[in-house]
Amino acid sequence: QLQIVESGGGLVQPGKSLRLSCTISGSTLEPATIGWFRQAPGNDREAVSCIRGAGGNINYAEFVAGRATISRNTAGNKVYLEVDRLDPEDTGIYYCAVGSEWYSWRCPRAHDFRHWGQGTQVTVSS
Numbered sequence: 001q002l003q004i005v006e007s008g009g010g011l012v013q014p015g016k017s018l019r020l021s022c023t024i025s026g027s028t029l030e031p032a033t034i035g036w037f038r039q040a041p042g043n044d045r046e047a048v049s050c051i052r053g054a055g056g057n058i059n060y061a062e063f064v065a066g067r068a069t070i071s072r073n074t075a076g077n078k079v080y081l082e083v084d085r086l087d088p089e090d091t092g093i094y095y096c097a098v099g100s101e102w103y104s105w106r107c108p109r110a111h112d113f114r115h116w117g118q119g120t121q122v123t124v125s126s
Helices: none
Strands: 003-007 010-012 018-025 033-039 046-052 057-060 068-072 078-083 092-099 113-116 120-124
Touching: 003 092, 018 033, 018 092, 018 120, 033 078, 033 113, 046 068, 046 078, 057 068
Parallel strands: 010 120
Antiparallel strands: 003 018, 018 078, 033 046, 033 092, 046 057, 068 078, 092 113, 092 120
């Protein structure tokens, strides 16, 4: 049974950066896809970025392209998401998820991921 814990959220001023961490305990079936999702009030959960395996395969959503970096540690149990130039529209709960699907042109959808963390709140406000 996987345990997924997100951390690093909080209140951030617009224009600043934030680094989120996802810690995974238990055995993932490699190559696994690790995804970061966000959900704003009243909106569906949407993919922000995803990484497969050791990090050779990465996708970003258009709304963070050029200002986000996803990475995974060598042990494979931590995945990081750094987002720069934060905007109030980036506000939401950020979730980390583990799955097995992969597409070369976009991240898998939320329903493709079987294991989820509880999420960490990110609020971008002055």
